[in-house]
Amino acid sequence: MILFFENGRLGNQLFQYCGFKKYFPDDRLILFGFDDIHNYFDHVEAHCIPKSKMPRWMGFRRLKRIARFLAEIRILGLLTEDPNPEHFNITSRKGLLWMVFVSRDAYFQHRDVVNNLEYAPNLKPDLRERATRWLHARDIRIDRDLIVFIHVRRGDYLHWPSKDYPAVMDLAWYRRAMGMIKDKVRNPVFILMSDDQNYLHDVFEESETLFISNNTAELDLAIMAECKGGILSASSFAWWGAFYAQPTRKRDAYFIAPKYWCGYRAKEWYPAGFRTDWITYIE
Numbered sequence: 001m002i003l004f005f006e007n008g009r010l011g012n013q014l015f016q017y018c019g020f021k022k023y024f025p026d027d028r029l030i031l032f033g034f035d036d037i038h039n040y041f042d043h044v045e046a047h048c049i050p051k052s053k054m055p056r057w058m059g060f061r062r063l064k065r066i067a068r069f070l071a072e073i074r075i076l077g078l079l080t081e082d083p084n085p086e087h088f089n090i091t092s093r094k095g096l097l098w099m100v101f102v103s104r105d106a107y108f109q110h111r112d113v114v115n116n117l118e119y120a121p122n123l124k125p126d127l128r129e130r131a132t133r134w135l136h137a138r139d140i141r142i143d144r145d146l147i148v149f150i151h152v153r154r155g156d157y158l159h160w161p162s163k164d165y166p167a168v169m170d171l172a173w174y175r176r177a178m179g180m181i182k183d184k185v186r187n188p189v190f191i192l193m194s195d196d197q198n199y200l201h202d203v204f205e206e207s208e209t210l211f212i213s214n215n216t217a218e219l220d221l222a223i224m225a226e227c228k229g230g231i232l233s234a235s236s237f238a239w240w241g242a243f244y245a246q247p248t249r250k251r252d253a254y255f256i257a258p259k260y261w262c263g264y265r266a267k268e269w270y271p272a273g274f275r276t277d278w279i280t281y282i283e
Contacts, residue, residue: 006033011236019108021119041121085272131222151238
């Protein structure tokens with residue numbers, strides 16, 4: 001049995017779920033938190049305990065501290081991600097209750113995981129239907145138009161992973177990527193989405209071939225899944241949008257992301273081993 005407590009947003013959580021299923025397929029997986037996966041995905045082979053279902057007297061943070069303390073004193077076992085960028089590995093240390101493990105700060109964002117991904121849960125049909133309705137309301141047709149999403153991550157990326165080398169991409173990079181898409185395919189329809197929608201309205205002008213999404217994150221993900229290409233920020237959420245779009249893509253599909261991922265400005269891959277075969281990386 002593996003106990004894992006929510007750590008990060010939806011994109012990180014999907015990597016964590018798929019990573020545990022890949023490396024520990026026969027173990028029972030208990031996920032604490034993970035409300036979005038519980039609410040918006042089908043075929044989740046884990047027992048999810050959403051934060052909203054936890055008793056008030058216990059709470060998510062308190063339960064997490066207790067579980068980690070029990071692992072530290074070796075009552076429970078401990079799973080730890082090996083930081084080696086060359087080969088991904090999870091190390092295990094058994095505790096007194098030798099069949100129960102707590103995992104600490106595992107992200108599974110490594111090429112060994114992402115290029116051989118299994119167990120990805122399915123977006124719920126009603127969410128896919130809402131995405132289709134949003135597109136149709138703007139006269140965008142999946143079977144007619146070559147739809148390309150553009151994901152712009154800002155927020156904490158304005159100063160993370162460091163103030164000197166933040167992961168946020170500049171506007172010129174997005175313009176360059178859009179130009180590459182236009183050179184490769186005819187008449188793309190761009191859909192922009194961001195955690196800072198005011199920024200999008202400030203720097204882009206909507207038209208018949210460029211739309212700005214003002215939707216929730218889960219609906220944005222479902223819209224990405226209907227696209228045939230994408231321009232990704234260095235965000236795990238954008239990565240999953242591209243992943244779910246993969247099965248629907250044709251020969252003219254194209255996914256572009258910043259070279260070095262979150263280390264774009266420092267010109268050093270971050271996370272160190274996180275590269276995907278079917279994404280084109282550009283500076």
